[in-house]
Amino acid sequence: MMRLDYRRRKRRVGDDEGSKDPLDIPYCRPWLQQEVTETAKGRSTILEEDLGNMHYLKAFIKEILRLHPAVPILVPRISTQDVKLNGYDIPTGTRVIVNVWAIGRDHEIWEDPEEFRLERFLNNSIDYNSVNFEWLPFGSGRRKCTGVQFAMAIIELALANLVYKFDFTLPKNMELDMSERYGYGKSSCNWFYVNFRDICSLCNI
Numbered sequence: 219m220m221r222l223d224y225r226r227r228k229r230r231v232g233d234d235e236g237s238k239d240p241l242d243i244p245y246c247r248p249w250l251q252q253e254v255t256e257t258a259k260g261r262s263t264i265l266e267e268d269l270g271n272m273h274y275l276k277a278f279i280k281e282i283l284r285l286h287p288a289v290p291i292l293v294p295r296i297s298t299q300d301v302k303l304n305g306y307d308i309p310t311g312t313r314v315i316v317n318v319w320a321i322g323r324d325h326e327i328w329e330d331p332e333e334f335r336l337e338r339f340l341n342n343s344i345d346y347n348s349v350n351f352e353w354l355p356f357g358s359g360r361r362k363c364t365g366v367q368f369a370m371a372i373i374e375l376a377l378a379n380l381v382y383k384f385d386f387t388l389p390k391n392m393e394l395d396m397s398e399r400y401g402y403g404k405s406s407c408n409w410f411y412v413n414f415r416d417i418c419s420l421c422n423i
């Protein structure tokens with residue numbers, strides 16, 4: 219059993235209300251497992267060059283970053299000229315705080331924003347180029363994250379291999395607590411446990 223630092227608000231495992239979290243969304247798992255299995259083509263490991271075709275995996279990660287951005291509030295900016303925005307006059311020198319977490323859950327942008335639905339990111343052009351202002355987990359503009367390519371290569375590769383090699387579930391009767399602390403960086407209030415079951419007959423890890 220491995221301990222993961224992942225978080226969510228209290229909800230009983232097995233509730234059949236809408237899916238709100240990647241760890242208890244049984245509907246995602248077959249898609250991801252089928253994709254990694256087909257991509258691996260019998261090899262024991264998913265390689266970096268395999269990632270290009272993994273559309274469900276990429277959409278899955280994007281949906282996690284929408285609901286749980288690692289940096290929920292961007293680095294503060296200062297406006298360099300007077301602007302009028304949504305009827306508000308914003309004078310030069312105003313400190314601007316961008317709340318990415320709130321944008322990711324905005325009902326005017328996303329349909330049922332509290333629901334975890336990786337389908338949102340299938341067949342659309344939203345990507346890590348920071349020009350899709352409805353989804354900014356790496357920020358935007360001159361101060362946007364310089365590590366995005368590195369971060370995504372590692373996350374995609376690690377997750378693809380984990381999904382390929384393990385079935386991970388919550389321990390029986392485990393309750394998840396997804397509560398998060400306020401702040402510029404995301405941190406969870408509580409730990410929880412995840413069961414990893416080896417499902418890859420080819421893998422010797």
Ligand code: HEM
Nearest residue numbers: 288289292293355356357358360361362363364365368369
């Ligand atoms: C999932 C992983 C990561 C996420 C979600 C993330 C997100 C962010 C965000 C939101 C910002 C602020 C951008 C803004 O205010 O517009 C930022 C800044 C930054 N990130 Fe990342 N980051 C990640 C990984 C990394 C990695 C792996 C590196 C380096 C190898 C890195 C290096 C930086 C640097 C240097 C800045 C400051 C850029 C500046 O202020 O000019 N990040 N990151």
